[in-house]
Amino acid sequence: MIFLQLRDDMTMRELLRDARAVQVLERYAPGILHHPLAALARGWTVRQTLTFARRQGVSSERLEAIVSALRAL
Numbered sequence: 760m761i762f763l764q765l766r767d768d769m770t771m772r773e774l775l776r777d778a779r780a781v782q783v784l785e786r787y788a789p790g791i792l793h794h795p796l797a798a799l800a801r802g803w804t805v806r807q808t809l810t811f812a813r814r815q816g817v818s819s820e821r822l823e824a825i826v827s828a829l830r831a832l
Contacts, residue, residue: 763832767806774805774829783828787821 763777774780775792784791791797800808809822 765805765829767804769805771803771808772801779832780829783825787825
C-alpha cells in the first residue's frame, strides 16, 4: 500500500492524484471538486487552500478533521 505524505507545500494537483484523498474531500465537502474554483485551486498548495477555506468561513474544526483524515492515509 502506498501512503500519502501530506505536506503544506504539496499542490492540490498532487494530493488529488490519490483516490483516497479525493474520497476524503468528497466526504467532508461534498461537491467541492466541482466548485468553479476547483480547477484554479489545483495549482495551490495545501497551505494556500486551507487559508482560502478559512477565509471563506470553513470552521477550524472541519479543516482539522479533513487534515487528520488525509494524514491518516
